[in-house]
Amino acid sequence: MKVFENRTIVLLSKHGKEKAIQPIMESETGCNFIVENQFDTDTLGTFTREITREKSQLETAREKIKICMDWANSEISIASEGSFGPHPMFPIPWNVEIILLYDKRENYEIFGIYKGPETNFDHIITCDWDEAVKFAQKVGFPEHFLILRPSNDRGKPVIKDIDTIEKFEKAFKKCKTRSLTRNVFIETDMRAHANPTRMKNIELATKDLVKKLNNFCPKCGFYGFVVSDVLKGLPCGLCGLPSDLTKKYIYSCHKCSHKEEEVHPHGEVASPQYCHNCNP
């Protein structure tokens, strides 16, 4: 018997995210999957060009879950939330995708995550059509849609759903005419249905979720036996002082509170390059 056999999961989505989420949830959990696409999730805030912290990303996903429970009276709800921006430390683009699941009957929340540089997230400001076309090629247009505005990131009107070269050229001319500087702001469309790369990352986050769901408590058999605490301080291989690397994972069961430890998940000592003493 699979983890959600004979139970129903509801997803609130209007951007086709079910394409990535539904097949995996159905085959890996045995659930009955329902997509609720009547609610406009964009009212919860659309993408900005700033990366959001994972915490606020989780909060937004929780908001969606609440709405889903009210709207569809769902017992198990699932929500997806992504963020895009520069990596917090390196000059590369960064995408974080969270798939949050809440089981009302068990009052249990669990999430899957993807973090990585696989994204076409980008923009350009130009008045030159050839440069615009080059940018489009670089970001994987037309499979990946574009969004255009006159002048800058606050220009109006915003022209969306650009998925052919004809629409692109027409929108470019229109925005150029409306722009005092003659510049056009072109950006990648990060909505799931408009961005196959993002869809792939949502799929990876969903796979992470089902992997966690299908980890059962060795004592009571409840689903989602996952790491609840990480203990740092793995000793340095050279001087023996504690480093920032993980020493222990602690798994715990939501149902019966059973705990298990995984000692040294990444080796017994830390390389001196992670040691504050040897490599300050």
Ligand SMILES: [Zn+2]
């Ligand atoms: Zn248990």
Ligand SMILES: [Zn+2]
């Ligand atoms: Zn050391």
